[in-house]
Amino acid sequence: MSASITVRCDRTGQYGSCPTQLFTTTSDADEAYAYASRLGWTVNGTPDYCPQHSSNTRPTPAVVPLHLREP
Numbered sequence: 001m002s003a004s005i006t007v008r009c010d011r012t013g014q015y016g017s018c019p020t021q022l023f024t025t026t027s028d029a030d031e032a033y034a035y036a037s038r039l040g041w042t043v044n045g046t047p048d049y050c051p052q053h054s055s056n057t058r059p060t061p062a063v064v065p066l067h068l069r070e071p
């Protein structure tokens, strides 16, 4: 069993839900959230927000390169 956690942005707007997802390589929730947090995500519970949408509540560095590898 190696299901890995995908963190999704829970932000919804006029165009629907935010499509941003963060694919992690761990099945441990704490680990996944710690990873997401380092990338600027707001994951202090639910809802979770991607860096773009969490910037309203928490200033994050403008340059957080998000290079996701294809599986």
Ligand SMILES: [Zn+2]
Binding pocket: 009, 010, 011, 018, 019, 020, 049, 050, 051, 052, 053
């Ligand atoms: Zn978002």
